[in-house]
Amino acid sequence: MSDNKQVARTGIEQDQQRAVLPAVDVFEDAGGITLLADMPGVPKDQLELKIEGDSLLIEGGVQALTPEGLEAIYAEVRVPRYRRSFTLSRELDTARIEANLKDGVLTLRIPKQAHAQPRRIAVTSG
Amino acid sequence: MYESILNHPNNLFGQFERLRRELDDVFGVSGLASSIRSVAPGTVPAVNVGRTPTSVEIYAFAPGLDASKVEVTLDRGVLRISGERASGIPANDPKVHVYTRECGTGSFTRAISLPDDVDPGQVNASYRDGVLRVSVARRESAQPKRITVQ
Numbered sequence: 238m239s240d241n242k243q244v245a246r247t248g249i250e251q252d253q254q255r256a257v258l259p260a261v262d263v264f265e266d267a268g269g270i271t272l273l274a275d276m277p278g279v280p281k282d283q284l285e286l287k288i289e290g291d292s293l294l295i296e297g298g299v300q301a302l303t304p305e306g307l308e309a310i311y312a313e314v315r316v317p318r319y320r321r322s323f324t325l326s327r328e329l330d331t332a333r334i335e336a337n338l339k340d341g342v343l344t345l346r347i348p349k350q351a352h353a354q355p356r357r358i359a360v361t362s363g
Numbered sequence: 364m365y366e367s368i369l370n371h372p373n374n375l376f377g378q379f380e381r382l383r384r385e386l387d388d389v390f391g392v393s394g395l396a397s398s399i400r401s402v403a404p405g406t407v408p409a410v411n412v413g414r415t416p417t418s419v420e421i422y423a424f425a426p427g428l429d430a431s432k433v434e435v436t437l438d439r440g441v442l443r444i445s446g447e448r449a450s451g452i453p454a455n456d457p458k459v460h461v462y463t464r465e466c467g468t469g470s471f472t473r474a475i476s477l478p479d480d481v482d483p484g485q486v487n488a489s490y491r492d493g494v495l496r497v498s499v500a501r502r503e504s505a506q507p508k509r510i511t512v513q
Contacts, residue, residue, distance in 0.1 A: 260465035264452050273451040275466050277408075277424040277493030300492070306415045313409035314424055341426030341493015342451065342466075 256320035259295070259343075267355050269348035270329065276319045277341035284338055286345070288331050294322045295343065328353035406467045408444075408495075410475065416506055419481055419499045423473065426493035427451070427466070435488045435497055440479065442497060445472040480505035 262273040276284070279297035287294040299317035325331060328350050335346040408425035423444050425433075433446040447470040453459055477499060485500035 260467070261463055262450070262452055262461070262466045263463040264459050264461045266453075266456070266459045271451075273466060275426045275493070277426040278422075280492050307413040307420060308415070309411065309413045310419075311410070311412040314411050314422075340428060340430075340490075341424075344451070 254318060255316050256296070256318040257316045258321050259297075259319040261321065269346060272323070272343075272345040272347070274319075274321070274343040274345070275341065276338075276343050278314075278317070279319065279338070279341065279343075281338050284343065286334075286336055288325075288334070291325045291327070292322055293325055293331075293345075293347075294320070295345075296320045297343075407471045407473055410473060412475065414478075414501075416501075418501055419477055421475060421497040421499070423495040423497075424493065425471075425495050428490065428493075428495075430490040433488075433490060433495060435486075435495075437477075437483050437486055437499070440477050440481070440483075442475045442477055442499070443472060444475075444495065444497070445470065447471075 260275045264271055274295055276295075276297045278299035280300050283298040283300055285294075285296045287296070297319045299314070299319075325347065329347050330350045331347070333348050337344045408423045410424070411422045413420045413422075421442060421444075425444075425446060425448075427448050428446045433444070436443045448468050450464075450468040451466065452461055452464065478501075480501050481499045482502045483499075487498045489496050
């Protein structure tokens with residue numbers, strides 16, 4: 238019981254943690270959807286991708302880059318966390334999502350289910 | 364002392380500017396007048412500047428760049444960072460439908476005026492996880508010293 242409470246509480250705390258929306262590019266081709274998200278400063282181990290039902294959550298923490306004794310003079314990036322969620326549709330195959338993080342850009346490839354791929358239907362004459 | 368980059372976190376007008384930006388981010392650009400030099404978020408890399416007793420540290424949040432093509436110059440106390448970013452969206456492919464295009468592309472330049480006590484001979488730049496870090500050493504004469512009492 239007390240464990241449950243604790244879990245609930247940390248969940249709320251996480252929700253309340255401030256985060257900014259990362260900029261994304263989303264495009265679709267015949268095989269699936271590709272999502273590119275700008276998450277500069279996020280190392281691989283600070284990136285979290287979660288799929289629950291039909292929702293996709295992308296979250297990443299900016300690693301503290303600051304050397305010891307650093308005093309901020311000017312800051313445009315003040316919230317060191319990115320978070321954004323998307324709703325997926327049923328024809329997307331969430332089991333085969335591929336993720337790649339390079340130079341602060343997250344690339345997600347979400348393929349369509351095999352039955353949703355476009356097929357050419359051969360027409361036979363006769 | 365740092366008037367050139369004095370947009371101090373505690374500056375009242377800085378706070379208003381930040382609030383305005385955050386509201387713009389949340390609700391989209393409002394119909395109100397904005398600075399003639401203002402650009403859409405993400406067009407130019409965001410920059411954080413900090414100092415330590417021995418150096419001035421500049422962090423430019425510039426994802427998706429080719430590190431070998433980023434240009435960093437320091438000329439008469441002005442640090443200039445420029446680069447170019449290609450779009451990740453395949454161009455001119457009729458089979459591709461684009462839904463969202465928010466990531467900034469194209470070339471950019473940011474110039475930052477540094478304090479007078481920096482040593483232009485000791486500059487380090489590195490690019491990691493989409494963040495360009497430039498570290499400029501401060502002159503030894505500007506660093507805090509303990510003075511022995513005779």
